[in-house]
Amino acid sequence: MNSQETPKRRALGKGLDSLLPRAQAPATPAPTVEATGRPLEIPVGQIDANPYQTRASVNEEKLKELAASIAATGVVQPIVVRPTANGRYQLIAGERRWLASKSIGKETIPAVVRQASNEQSMEMTIVENLQRADLNPMEQARAYGRLAQEFKFTQEQMAQRTGKDRASVANFLRLLRLPMEVQAKVEAGELSFGHARALLALENPETILMAARKVGVLSLSVRQTESYVQGLLHPETKAKGEQKAIIDPLDPNVREARDRLQRSLGLKVKIEDKNGRGRVVIEYSNLEDFDTLVEMLDRN
Structure with missing residues (x-):
């Protein structure tokens, strides 16, 4: 094997023979x-x-x-x-x-x-399927969930076994937090992986379900969904015309940066800016989100 190959390539190259x-x-x-x-x-x-x-x-x-x-x-x-x-x-x-x-x-x-034992067969089947490209997002999410629950795999172990990026593994696992009705829409192709990621920023299951129904009825694109979700997270920015600058004093460039961060991370972000100085606050709801955030910041 070429010594210059990356660990990810080696994980994929092992294939089925590495398991049994x-x-x-x-x-x-x-x-x-x-x-x-x-x-x-x-x-x-x-x-x-x-x-x-x-x-x-x-x-x-x-x-x-x-x-x-x-x-x-x-x-x-x-x-x-x-x-x-x-x-x-x-x-x-x-x-x-x-x-x-x-x-x-x-x-x-x-x-x-x-x-192969029952356990080996299950692990082999799940990993082999995850290395394919024809599973829908929810099938992938549930496969990762089974590896975590039934084999106690960490996200890092799952990434190594399947040759995927750890951040991708974390994002698929987050789909399991969606209400079942929304999961069904993702599985049926009515909502894309991008739609689902945007909706997860809402966190509250009832709000996610309400938003998902509206996205479906209005046939919103992923970008439109992201904007809609940000409006729900920050209702003050939806104020009319002349009141908007008073309610949201952020510089338009800072506001755009905040929105881009939220879309990229899938987490709620606050930016407090005063004359070019301030702080960025990123909110997370569990350790998985925190680990993913640290990995993304470290990679960049």
Whole structure:
């Protein structure tokens, strides 16, 4: 491996092999992996679904496209399974390839067999999915949440295992604080990750829900949502015309800087300025927000 590669690249490069050892001869009747490491052709019907799958839904149109590709050229990348009782296997990684193969009636599919406990299988599945780009924001957030709750991973450990930036991990975890109705809107694509980040600055669940409904009804962009949220956080800035300068004495440039900081950090920011001197106050509600803030400031 090139010595100049970054730690993040190394984390991604480890892939699935970094999580589990290659299978030895199992006690079950299932065949084992050859010493050369070549995958086996396993009957599709002998493979059971993965109960730890992170993806909540599969895009049927993309699945049909994948099925057409497999019908034409076969399965290019083997799936990963583990042996279970009665000569059967349980899927660990490669759900879409397995489903697509089933849909076109393929009898077998190339698969690499691994020995894995329930805990190892769960961890491997979650990490493998998080390294993909086709999970929606809430699926990613819940996957990180499971790693934190069920494996006691820190944000730093999650970042290392998935090759993601720690600040990104923290931002996805924050989505779990959204009311369930708002989470459903994000999952359905009605609200984007940017919309959700802007709404989280409100903190109060009822206010977030009210704001999310208004964003949906008015089809606000992310930037419009950010401005709307700032108006809710600082209602005094919405005063009419001649009263605005009295209520909000901040210099327009300072006010713009404050708003940019709030959009960037996703936290409430106050700037007290007097003739070019003053202080910046950043409010956080928990240690995760504090850790993320420190990391962002340290990186910059």
